[in-house]
Amino acid sequence: MNVQPLKNRTILITRARQQAGRLSRELQVLGAHVIEIPAIEIVxxxxxxxxxxxxxxxxxxxxxxxxxxxxxxxxxxxxxxxxxxxxxxxxxxxxxxxxxxxxxxxxxxxxxxxxxxxxxxxxxxxxxxxxxxxxxxxxxxxxxxxxxxxxxxxxxxxxxxxxxxxxxVLPPASVTNMRKIFHPDQSRDSIAKSSASLPLSALPDAVTFTSSSTVTNFFQLLKNAGIDFLPRQVKAISIGPITSTALREHGWEPAAEADPHNVEGLVQAVISSLSPR
CATH class of the missing domain: 3.40.50.10090 (Rossmann fold)
Known part of the structure; x- marks a missing residue:
């Protein structure tokens, strides 16, 4: 039995910072490298x-x-x-x-x-x-x-x-962090839609979404960061049907949807969507 099924995987969490702790810990226990870029800030x-x-x-x-x-x-x-x-x-x-x-x-x-x-x-x-x-x-x-x-x-x-x-609201610092993740120091020509996507080492394997608002704000953060598309190999993991609908409205088909629609289900959805390397 693989006790760390997410070893060498990088997961981006968009949940508000006040709520992200448990999800981060559970993914880290499973071997994942976790990046927290909150798409929402609670005020x-x-x-x-x-x-x-x-x-x-x-x-x-x-x-x-x-x-x-x-x-x-x-x-x-x-x-x-x-x-x-x-x-x-x-x-x-x-x-x-x-x-x-x-x-x-x-x-x-x-x-x-x-x-x-x-x-x-x-x-x-x-x-x-x-x-x-x-x-x-x-x-x-x-x-x-x-x-x-x-x-x-x-x-x-x-x-x-x-x-x-x-x-x-949109967390201001997240725009800068989004740019670092999805638009690292490479020429725009190297990340054109028609060309090869970014190196795997520069990107998360998956992005988790826990509400439709995290989806909406994630795409707004991308826009504010000057990023108009997502590399093909990055997977979206949704906590439930409303969140999945929001992803599809932005043209991103979820790779997996949590069932049940909670943190435990979301972790299992991440595991199921990311097979071992």
């Missing part, structure tokens, strides 16, 4: 006022829905800021989009009543529909997220308040 929303107001009036809600561990982290910070204890949430049922988010909620002392079988918005909305008809719901999420969950829940007459816990 505060325009204002915490809507979230703080909602937390001060938690008695009006029946359900609390949280869509990421980052949102839970901010929830905990704002609970402390407005002096709300977990006991004041005792009447509320909590739902989390995946096990990492559920674990984070439990870490705040909030029991979790529902986690969908598949960790995507569509599955989350479907799992919730039968529970929230006519209920009052607080949804805490990232700014500019897809509206699948609130739209579907409103179809069953749920009263849904959506508040932003954080927003994601």
């Amino acid at each position: 505060p929303p325009e204002s915490y006022a809507p979230l703080d107001t909602a937390l001060r009036h938690m008695q009006k809600y029946d359900w609390l829905i949280v869509t990421s561990a980052n949102a839970v982290r901010v929830l905990g910070e704002r609970m402390a800021a407005v002096e709300k204890s977990p006991e004041e949430f005792a009447h509320i049922r909590c739902a989390a989009i995946g096990p990492a988010t559920a674990e984070a909620l439990r870490g705040l002392g909030l029991p979790v009543a529902l986690v969908p079988e598949k960790y995507i918005a569509e599955s989350f909305a479907e799992a919730l529909r039968g529970h929230v008809a006519g209920a009052s719901v607080l949804l805490i999420r990232a700014a500019i997220a897809r509206d699948v969950i609130p739209d579907e829940l409103r179809k069953v007459s749920a009263k849904v308040d959506v508040v932003d816990a954080y927003q994601t």
Whole structure:
């Protein structure tokens, strides 16, 4: 049995720096050389006022829905800021989009009543529909997220308040690092689309993507770095179907998709897509 199936492989991780640690460690244990170039940076929303107001009036809600561990982290910070204890949430049922988010909620002392079988918005909305008809719901999420969950829940007459816990932006330093990886010190002629691609030693074997926003921002970083294509031998590894769709919209067919749609599944997808040299 090969205990280091990723030995001599280089994997580029696009996840936000605050979230990349576990994925990096698991890939390194398997022998991979990991490069972290975050495609997103997590920053505060325009204002915490809507979230703080909602937390001060938690008695009006029946359900609390949280869509990421980052949102839970901010929830905990704002609970402390407005002096709300977990006991004041005792009447509320909590739902989390995946096990990492559920674990984070439990870490705040909030029991979790529902986690969908598949960790995507569509599955989350479907799992919730039968529970929230006519209920009052607080949804805490990232700014500019897809509206699948609130739209579907409103179809069953749920009263849904959506508040932003954080927003994601392009990390400025990542442009420089992207240029170093995908446009090393070689002439432009040597990396023309019609010619041989860059030497394998200069490139990652695969790039992992953990959300559609990492895909969108990755291509924006390439554009900002003056890079208008990707070398053929670099593989894209996706965490799930929404992320895969985003990759295809940019003309990049994923070499593998995680199943389940979490870090463990993503690691296995990397292994399956990169056969030994």
